[in-house]
Amino acid sequence: MYNNFNIAKKQMTNKDFAFINQQAINAVKTLKKAEYDLIKVLQKVDEKKVYAYYGFRSLFQYSLSALHLTESQAYSYINVARKSQQCPALDEALKNKEISVSKLKQVIAQITPSNQTEWIDRVKTMSKRELENLVAKSNPHIRIPEQARMVAENLIHLQMPISENRFKKFQRVNELLCQKTNKVIKMQDIVEQLCDFYIEKNDPLKKAERAEKRIKRKPNRITLQNKAKPIVASQTNRAAIPSSIQNQVYLRDQGCCQFLDATGKKCRERRWLDYHHVIPVKKGGEHSLKNLTLLCRGHHRSLHFIT
Numbered sequence: 148m149y150n151n152f153n154i155a156k157k158q159m160t161n162k163d164f165a166f167i168n169q170q171a172i173n174a175v176k177t178l179k180k181a182e183y184d185l186i187k188v189l190q191k192v193d194e195k196k197v198y199a200y201y202g203f204r205s206l207f208q209y210s211l212s213a214l215h216l217t218e219s220q221a222y223s224y225i226n227v228a229r230k231s232q233q234c235p236a237l238d239e240a241l242k243n244k245e246i247s248v249s250k251l252k253q254v255i256a257q258i259t260p261s262n263q264t265e266w267i268d269r270v271k272t273m274s275k276r277e278l279e280n281l282v283a284k285s286n287p288h289i290r291i292p293e294q295a296r297m298v299a300e301n302l303i304h305l306q307m308p309i310s311e312n313r314f315k316k317f318q319r320v321n322e323l324l325c326q327k328t329n330k331v332i333k334m335q336d337i338v339e340q341l342c343d344f345y346i347e348k349n350d351p352l353k354k355a356e357r358a359e360k361r362i363k364r365k366p367n368r369i370t371l372q373n374k375a376k377p378i379v380a381s382q383t384n385r386a387a388i389p390s391s392i393q394n395q396v397y398l399r400d401q402g403c404c405q406f407l408d409a410t411g412k413k414c415r416e417r418r419w420l421d422y423h424h425v426i427p428v429k430k431g432g433e434h435s436l437k438n439l440t441l442l443c444r445g446h447h448r449s450l451h452f453i454t
């Protein structure tokens with residue numbers, strides 16, 4: 148049986164392999180030399196303000212518009228150019244093609260004249276991922292804002308910082324889901340599974356829907372639950388609202404605050420909800436569907452404050 152490599156081997160001599168290998172090595176050297184040349188000339192453009200002569204506000208703008216670099220390239224080369232002016236060992240390592248800009252840019256912000264040799268050694272010996280981890284560990288107080296941003300139709304980009312311990316739990320769910328489904332699981336699948344699981348277990352609206360279905364399946368229970376006499380809570384020993392009534396209130400109000408403002412617009416808050424008695428318990432108000440409504444905490448408080 149031949150694989151691609153064996154087919155290639157049949158048509159190639161050892162010398163051919165060595166030749167192409169050397170070509171690749173040389174191309175990388177040329178690339179590093181070209182990067183170093185670019186860094187040196189960017190230093191001159193910066194120092195002599197050549198960018199301003201051509202009407203650009205900054206070296207960055209000049210790099211984008213006149214040199215047609217991408218934002219990420221411009222950012223990396225300018226940072227490396229400025230840093231290597233302050234750090235001669237860094238300049239030397241770039242000149243001798245010992246390090247590449249693509250790896251160096253991961254750690255450029257950490258490098259100072261006093262630690263430059265340590266970081267150069269790390270860039271030479273460590274992988275990009277290892278460098279990333281090292282930088283992360285030296286930045287314990289980094290602040291990443293939580294963000295949910297619409298990036299395309301029906302697509303939200305979610306960003307959040309997460310501790311290593313929490314991420315381990317996340318990875319464990321990933322392992323369990325892979326095991327269960329025999330598929331490769333994406334992060335968004337994990338988020339969906341976790342949300343579905345939580346909602347199924349904890350959402351009062353779901354509980355109420357399930358209870359209603361149960362009642363429909365076993366009509367005998369309707370008489371027991373629906374026709375249960377509304378409970379009048381005594382002032383001294385206030386009884387809890389029966390769960391069957393709570394469920395009905397939740398279903399009728401669809402888990403939303405029912406407060407209407409002066410224009411008749413409903414509040415629609417779905418968080419921090421309370422059961423409010425239209426006729427207060429102390430005035431003989433019952434725990435009944437008719438006498439109960441859902442209100443968000445803010446509106447509940449304001450209502451009791453006014454009345």
Ligand SMILES: [Zn+2]
Nearest residue numbers: 422423424447
């Ligand atoms: Zn109330």
Ligand SMILES: [Zn+2]
Nearest residue numbers: 404414443446
């Ligand atoms: Zn409200």
